[in-house]
Amino acid sequence: xxxxxxxxxxxxxxxxxxxxxxxxxxxxxxxxxxxxxxxxxxxxxxxxxxxxxxxxxxxxxxxxxxxxxxxxxxxxxxxxxxxxxxxxxxxxxxxxxxxxxxxxxxxxxxxxxxxxxxxxxxxxxxxxxxxxxxxxxxxxxxxxxxxxxxxxxxxxxxxxxxxxxxxxxxxxxxxxxxxxxxxxxxxxxxxxxxxxxxxxxxxxxxxxxxxxxxxxxxxxxxxxxxxxxxxxxxxxxxxxxxxxxxxxxxxxxxxxxxxxxxxxxxxxxxxxxxxxxxxxxxxxxxxxxx
Amino acid sequence: xxxxxxxxxxxxxxxxxxxxxxxxxxxxxxxxxxxxxxxxxxxxxxxxxxxxxxxxxxxxxxxxxxxxxxxxxxxxxxxxxxxxxxxxxxxxxxxxxxxxxxxxxxxxxxxxxxxxxxxxxxxxxxxxxxxxxxxxxxxxxxxxxxxxxxxxxxxxxxxxxxxxxxxxxxxxxxxxxxxxxxxxxxxxxxxxxxxxxxxxxxxxxxxxxxxxxxxxxxxxxxxxxxxxxxxxxxxxxxxxxxxxxxxxxxxxxxxx
Numbered sequence: 133x134x135x136x137x138x139x140x141x142x143x144x145x146x147x148x149x150x151x152x153x154x155x156x157x158x159x160x161x162x163x164x165x166x167x168x169x170x171x172x173x174x175x176x177x178x179x180x181x182x183x184x185x186x187x188x189x190x191x192x193x194x195x196x197x198x199x200x201x202x203x204x205x206x207x208x209x210x211x212x213x214x215x216x217x218x219x220x221x222x223x224x225x226x227x228x229x230x231x232x233x234x235x236x237x238x239x240x241x242x243x244x245x246x247x248x249x250x251x252x253x254x255x256x257x258x259x260x261x262x263x264x265x266x267x268x269x270x271x272x273x274x275x276x277x278x279x280x281x282x283x284x285x286x287x288x289x290x291x292x293x294x295x296x297x298x299x300x301x302x303x304x305x306x307x308x309x310x311x312x313x314x315x316x317x318x319x320x321x322x323x324x325x326x327x328x329x330x331x332x333x334x335x336x337x338x339x340x341x342x343x344x345x346x347x348x349x350x351x352x353x354x355x356x357x358x359x360x361x362x363x364x365x366x367x368x369x370x371x372x373x374x375x376x377x378x379x380x381x382x383x384x385x386x387x388x389x390x391x392x393x394x395x396x397x398x399x400x401x402x403x404x405x406x407x408x409x410x411x412x413x414x415x416x417x418x419x420x421x422x
Numbered sequence: 423x424x425x426x427x428x429x430x431x432x433x434x435x436x437x438x439x440x441x442x443x444x445x446x447x448x449x450x451x452x453x454x455x456x457x458x459x460x461x462x463x464x465x466x467x468x469x470x471x472x473x474x475x476x477x478x479x480x481x482x483x484x485x486x487x488x489x490x491x492x493x494x495x496x497x498x499x500x501x502x503x504x505x506x507x508x509x510x511x512x513x514x515x516x517x518x519x520x521x522x523x524x525x526x527x528x529x530x531x532x533x534x535x536x537x538x539x540x541x542x543x544x545x546x547x548x549x550x551x552x553x554x555x556x557x558x559x560x561x562x563x564x565x566x567x568x569x570x571x572x573x574x575x576x577x578x579x580x581x582x583x584x585x586x587x588x589x590x591x592x593x594x595x596x597x598x599x600x601x602x603x604x605x606x607x608x609x610x611x612x613x614x615x616x617x618x619x620x621x622x623x624x625x626x627x628x629x630x631x632x633x634x635x636x637x638x639x640x641x642x643x644x645x646x647x648x649x650x651x652x653x654x655x656x657x658x659x660x661x662x663x664x665x666x667x668x669x670x671x672x673x674x675x676x677x678x
Contacts, residue, residue, distance in 0.1 A: 319511035322486060322504065323525045323576060333524060337515045419514045419558025 202387050211391035219371060224395070227362065227373040230286065234293030235354045241294055242301025242350065249302065250309040260306075263299045271296035271357040275364050284368070289361035296357035297350035304346010308339030341414050348407040355400060435501050435580050435612040436462040436485055441494030442637075443480055454480045455491075456637035462580075462614060467606055469627030469646075470616045471666065473674050477638030478616040482582045485614065501612070504578035508585045510565035512557040518544070518568050519553035525576040543571040546605060563594040567601070574609065581606075583615045587622070596654060599625055603651055620663045620670065625654045630666060634673050641673060 160168075184204045191203035198206070214220050249256050249263070274295050278288040312335060320334045362374020373392055380389040443455040454477040462468050472478050483489045484496050486505045504525075512521045519540045526536045544550050547567040557565055566586055573581060587595045603626065606613055617623050623630045630644045644666055648658045 313511075315507065315509045315511040316513065318488075318507065319513075321488060323572070324528045325524070329528065333527065334513065337513070340515070417515060417556070419556055 199384070200386055202390065207387050207390045207394075210387040211394060214388065214391050215395075220376075223371045223373050223376050224399075226371055227358065228399075230289060230293075230362075230372070231355060231358050234290050234358060235297060235351060237290060238294045238297035238350060238354055239301055239347070242298040242346075243305060245298065246302035246305030246309075250306045256306075263302055263306075266295070266299040267303060267353075271353060272360045272364070275361065279365060284365055286367065288365050289358060292361055293354045293357045297354035300350040300353055301343075301346050304343045304349065305339065308342030308346070309335055311342065312338040341411070341418055341420060344407070344411050344414055348404075348411065351403060351407065355403070359396065433464045434461050435464045435466070435498065436460070436614065437495075437497045438481070438485070439495050439497075441484065441491040441496060443477065443484065443489065444492045453637040455484075456639055458494075458633075458638060458640055460631060460640060462612055464612055465610055467603075467613045467615065467626060467628045469623035469630045470614060470633065471618065471620060471623045471630055471670065472633030472638065473618065473635050473670065476633040476635045478618075478633060479584050481633075481638065482584050482614060482616055485580075486582055498580060501580045502576060502578040503580045503582060504573035504576040505582040506566075506569050506573050506584065506586045508588045510557070510562075510569040512565060512568055512572070514557050516556075517553065518549065518555050518557070518560070521557070521568060522572045522575050525572060529577065539575065540571075543574055546574070546608070547571045547601065561594075562590050563598060566590065566598060570602070570605070574605075579610070580612045580614070583613060585617055586615075588617070588619075595622070599654065600651060602626065620667050621654055621659060624659050624663045624666065625652055632666065632669060632673070642669060 188203050188205070191198065191201060195201070245259075245263070249260060271292050274292045275288070278291045282288040282291060316334065316338060320330060325334055359374060362372050363378055366375060366378060373396060377389060377392050380386075380392065438458060438460040440457055440459050441455060442453065442457060445452045445454055458477075458481070460468075460470075460481075470478055470481065480489065482505065484491050485498065486503050512518075513524070516524075522540045522543055523536045526539060531539070540553065541550075544553060547570055549564060549567055549571070552560070552564070552568075557568070560568065569586070587598055590598065599622070602613075605611070615623070615626055624646055627646050630646060632641045632643070633639065634641045644662070646662060648656070648662075652659055
C-alpha cells in the first residue's frame with residue numbers, strides 16, 4: 133500500500149486496512165491489452181453474427197418473398213452503397229440537426245422547470261405530478277395537435293420533441309436536488325454556504341449524476357419523438373432519415389428501408405454509448421461505484 | 423453563525439444561559455432541552471456526555487446558530503464557530519484540497535492564499551501529500567482528519583464536535599484523540615465535544631458535563647484530573663470514568 137506512506141503517523145489505525153489499493157496502474161504488456169480488448173469485443177461480434185444468422189434463416193424459410201423481406205446478403209451491400217451517397221449524409225445531417233436543436237431546447241425548458249419546481253413548494257404540489265404524468269405519455273399522441281398548431285413544419289416536430297424530453301430532464305434535475313444527502317447540506321450550512329455559491333459549489337455538483345440520468349432518458353424520448361415526427365410530418369421534399377424511410381416504403385424498396393433501420397439503430401447505440409460513458413465517469417469521480 | 427453577539431462575561435467563549443428548545447407545537451411538541459446553562463471558558467476542552475435523547479446534538483446546533491433556542495440565550499461573542507459531525511460529510515466530487523478550500527471560498531480568501539493554507543492545514547492533520555485524493559479513496563479516520571482541516575479552514579476558534587469519532591474503530595480513535603489534543607493546544611481552540619463514550623469524554627475533556635435525557639438538563643459537571651497527554655487505558659482515567667458511569671447509569675435507569 134504505497135499510498136499510505138506520509139513519513140509520519142498519519143495512518144496507523146486499523147483504519148489503514150480500509151484504504152483502497154490503486155486500480156489499474158500496473159504495467160500491461162501488449163499481449164494482455166490485446167486479450168482484454170478481445171474479451172470485450174467478441175460477445176458483441178457474436179451478437180451481430182447471431183442476428184445476421186437468424187435474419188438469414190427467416191429469409192431462407194420463405195416466410196415472405198425476397199423482394200419484401202430481403203436477407204443481409206442483399207441489404208448490407210445496399211447499406212454500404214447508400215452511405216457513400218451525398219443524399220444519405222444530407223438526410224443524416226438534417227435529422228441530427230433536428231435532434232440536437234430539439235434536445236437543446238428541451239434541455240433549456242427542462243432545467244428552468246426543474247429548478248422552479250425544486251425551489252417553490254406550491255409549484256411542486258401544482259405541477260410535480262403533472263411532470264410525472266407527462267413522462268408516461270407516448271409523445272406520438274401530440275402530433276395531430278402539433279400539426280394543427282404549426283402546420284406541416286419543423287416547429288411541429290420540435291414541439292413534440294420538447295414535450296417528450298423536457299419532463300424527463302426536469303424530473304432528473306428535481307430528484308437530483310431532492311436527494312442531495314442531508315449530511316452534505318448540513319455541512320454546507322455550517323460552512324456558511326448560501327445563495328448562488330451554495331448552488332455552484334454544493335447543490336449542482338451533488339445533483340449532477342441524477343441529472344445525467346434524466347438527460348439520458350430525455351434523449352431517448354427526444355429521439356423517438358423525432359423519428360415518429362419525421363414519419364408523420366413529412367415536410368415537402370426535405371430529405372431526412374424519416375423521409376428516406378417512407379420514400380423507400382412507397383417505392384417498395386425493402387433493401388433501402390432495412391438499411392435505414394440499421395442506421396437508426398446505429399445512431400441510437402452511439403449516443404447511448406456516449407451517455408453511458410458520461411454516466412460512468414461521473415459516478416467514478418463521485419465515488420458512487422468502485 | 424452566532425446566535426447572539428452580546429458581550430461575554432470574563433473569559434468565556436460560549437455562554438448558554440437557561441435555554442430551552444421545543445420542537446413542534448401543541449400535542450406533538452417535544453421538549454429537547456429544558457433549562458440548560460453551560461459556560462465554556464476560552465481555550466477549554468469541554469466534553470458533553472449523555473445518553474441518547476439528551477439533546478446533545480441540539481445543543482451544538484444552537485451554539486452553531488443552525489437553530490434558535492425557544493427561550494434563553496446562547497452567546498459566543500465575536501468568536502467564530504465551526505462544526506464537525508459523525509460523518510465527515512466531505513463533498514465526494516472534490517479532491518481533499520478542494521474540500522478544505524470551500525470555507526475559504528465562502529470567506530473570499532484569494533486563491534494563492536487558499537493554496538498555502540490548504541498545505542498548512544494538511545500538514546497540521548498529517549495528511550501531507552493527500553491533497554489530490556478523493557474522499558472515497560481515504561479511510562474513515564483520514565476523512566475525519568480532512569473534515570477537521572476543513573473546519574479549521576473556517577478560521578474558527580470555537581470547534582463544536584458531534585460524536586466525531588463515533589464511527590471509527592478503537593485504535594484509530596485513540597490516534598485521533600492524540601491528534602485532536604495536539605491541534606487543540608497548537609491552535610488554542612475552545613472545543614465542545616459531544617460523545618456518549620464516557621472514557622472518551624474523560625480522556626479528552628478538561629471538564630465533563632453530564633446531561634439528563636428527555637428533556638436535556640445538566641445533571642452534574644466533573645473536573646477531570648490528570649496530566650496531559652492522558653492515556654485512555656490509564657488507571658486514573660478508568661477511575662474517573664467509573665464514577666461518571668455510575669452517575670450516568672442512575673440517570674438512564676430512571677428512564678429505561
